[in-house]
Amino acid sequence: MKGYIRVEMLRTLRDPFYLFLAVVVPIGFYLLFAGLFGSSPHPAGTLSGNVGIMVAMAVYGGIWACLVATGPRIANERGSGWFRQLQLLPIAPWKILVGRALVAILFALPTMLLVYGTAVLTHDVRLSAGEWIGIIVLMWIGVWPFALLGIALGYVTNETTSFGITYGLYMALSAAGGLWVPPTIFPSAMRSLAKMLPTYQAADLGWRIAGGHAPELVSPVVLVLWALVFLLVAALFARRAAVVR
């Protein structure tokens, strides 16, 4: 599996789509939004806009790193025949999927770190060492379920639909989860919906910590539940794809 992870990492580094959407876009959006709204207080309460937007954009970038390394790639490779070729190697299919998920979450980390770095350098964001560690570690773990969502999408979609569906779902989950507009200014029905989404709960880990609070228990509960749902869908469709007629 080590060998597989190695080649997958090399490929990801050379993928311009990944580099643009997972690295350049979140940083760009951070600079844009923090420039526009950063000085006004983030409606989450005590949090300044600079920090609130930083947390949202780190999640936004981390999620895309997880999705792009899995969803469209798996769909493409199932269509192109590469998966069949892999079936002819003595490597277990589950190792391939675990390898993919690991690469996805590994690449999410630097993407998120770059957003934090940008916030520190351009908007002078200051947090305590403990807060930084909490944000970096917990929010990173918070985006892991999206690697499972990506694998599920890789099996549910096909070559032509995969990128569109993955990107569409990503945008929808990001918007509804309050990564674009703070959920505190949502109407109450939308706010209740937001709290059920993994996007919101991954970001809320960071919002709480940056605001000097401990994360709420509901965050890990919601994230784990979604992870299980994604895993179930992925396993179901991967199994179906593996059965030869």
Next chain:
Amino acid sequence: MNHPNAVTEMRMESEKHMRDDTALAVQLRGVTKTYGALRAVEGLDLEIGRGETVAFLGPNGAGKTTTIEMLLGLRVPTSGSVAVFGMPPTEAIRQSRIGAMLQEGKLMPGVRVGEFLEFVRGQHPNPLPTTQLLELAGLEGLTQRRVDRLSGGQTQRVRLAIAIAGNPDLLVLDEPTAAMDVEVRREFWVRMRAYAALGHTLLFATHYLEEAETSASRLVIIAHGQLLADGPVADIQARYGDPCVSFTRLGGTDIAFERLPGVQHCETFGDRVTLHTRDADATVRALAGGAIPWKDLEVKTSTLEDTFITLVHNGKGVA
């Protein structure tokens, strides 16, 4: 391709590997595969011994690819059994006993040839040494190239390299040369023969009969999912390959040439007549002694292609 030491070493390796069991390389018993109402393969029996080089022939839709996919564990037969070295195909794959080149399928984009082959080698317990692999597949000098930026012929060579990287005892190729030009195809078969010469079993499907003739010791011909003929090239030729007598007729368009001794069937193209005959001597004697005016007589033994076409057309029984 002269690496005597490497070759001897490899042969010893594979002999050691093979001594522990004596099962046939391939054994299909009454294999049937249906897709809804379509019977792609019907009651196919096939045994391939170790070290054989077998060409798998048949018109499009004969069931070659389906058979190969069942042999590789990519499809499950509707009924019948498939064993590779005495075990289920998926197990043989897990043990790196089979290497295969499928008809199509892209490679992993974004990686260099060298990186890619090291990954594939790393999956096998006993891979070919890198230098030997590159040489056998003809990839020296291409290791730094990205696999998604190769020409068609180069891509096929990488796909061959994947198939042989694990030093498999059985190599299965499904129309490997379909996308190659004449020169590349010739080079490819030189490599394949070198690999087979190491003591490996080789099974390949092809539409090019000259490949079958020059690179296989045995032909297996199927049509409509059933076995038509199976045996060494020379035997099949002798059994099914009828000679042809052709000449230019001088008048007499209403003559029934089919009635001449030995003649199976007759083709005419303008005034040129070609008689497919069981007994060329008898046919020629009858022509020479008869009253039919003709000139430019030629007697040819049929090519493998003629034999193949006759066989597929007539659907003759199994040898």
